[in-house]
Amino acid sequence: MNEIPLIVTTDWLAERLDDPKLRLIDATVFMKFPEGGGPPNVESGRTSYEQGHIPGAVYADLLGDLSDTDSNLPFMVPSREAFVKKMTELGIGDDTYTVIYDQNALVGETVAASYWASRLAWQLRYEGFDRVSILEGGLQKWQAEGRELTTGSSSYPTASFSGQRRTEMLATKEDVRKAMDDEQTVIIDSLSPEEYAVGHIPGSTNVFFGAHADEKSKALFAADKLRASFESTGALDPDKKVITYCGGGIAATWNALLLNTLGQSNVTVYDGSMNEWTSDPSCPIVKSET
Incomplete structure (x- = not known):
């Protein structure tokens, strides 16, 4: 598959869950706003992923693995080497296509936007990987439609990731x-x-x-x-x-x-x-x- 839409529907994904070339990624990070105001607390979504995710999905850690932890600013892009290493470990590579979702995880707000998923998709394109889509509505829409979830962790075979940084x-x-x-x-x-x-x-x-x-x-x-x-x-x-x-x-x-x-x-x-x-x-x- 050379091209896929930038944004895909839940129906589109459901039809392809058994495709061996699909790499499904949960990129959830939680931002929790204190009741009294102030900056949000940022937490990994890994535990929530393990409690329930779309079948076959693996978890990508934007908070740790996919940010420059040496920077004094949060969520800055990591080195290409660090990013590519993690992508290959997750199974994302030249012979695959990727769909990314999150849990619309802005706790205390009612915003509907898959911005954690779009962040990882942007990073992939930045590093030269184009076969990536966002799931419209994320996990919340998938679950609201009564679709299957699974628990625990999943994995894919390691992959070969090429392309050039843009x-x-x-x-x-x-x-x-x-x-x-x-x-x-x-x-x-x-x-x-x-x-x-x-x-x-x-x-x-x-x-x-x-x-x-x-x-x-x-x-x-x-x-x-x-x-x-x-x-x-x-x-x-x-x-x-x-x-x-x-x-x-x-x-x-x-x-x-x-x-x-x-x-x-x-x-x-x-x-x-x-x-x-x-x-x-x-x-x-x-x-x-x-």
Whole structure:
């Protein structure tokens, strides 16, 4: 299979669960928001995966194995060597195709978005692997439809992973500085309107990553509604470049993926996002007028 959709349905996946070339990945990480406010607590989804996952799925640890643990910022991309080593151990390689899902695991919020899955999919494409899809609605939609779950752990045979890193898919702090004054680059803040109002990168426009799917069914909105979310920003102009960012480079990959589905291929993700930007006093911040 040379090409698969960027986003696949539960029906599509159910028909292929027995395909020996399929590699199914649970990429869940939990972000739990304290009742009194403040930053979220971030926890691995491995235990939850072991308690119930789609048959055949293996767990990918974005919190540890697939982030640069030597960085002072969370979730920065690891070295290519470390990433490829883990992918081959999980069975993802040149003769396979991959579907990634998560549990929409933003505890304390009602956001419907598979942003952990999109983060891993983006990392795979960044390292040169294209046969990867996101499961629409993730585990919650699968389970709500009464589909089978299994417990424990699964595994695949090790694989051979080639491809070349696509550096153009990742934006650095310096890239964003230049883009602030570039009319041919659209900078999209993927955080909530409230977070955007508190402080954002100059010149950026707000498209909330959690506004693209139904909160109950977890199904994506129709393409015309998705298009309307981005159209006014200029991000769908094929002659322009788009940089997406968020708090830590996770939700930004969800907006980037949806832009890809709408035909915009020139999208990069600011990996450091606001975690990095706000830690540098020389980086300007603006607030929305109230």
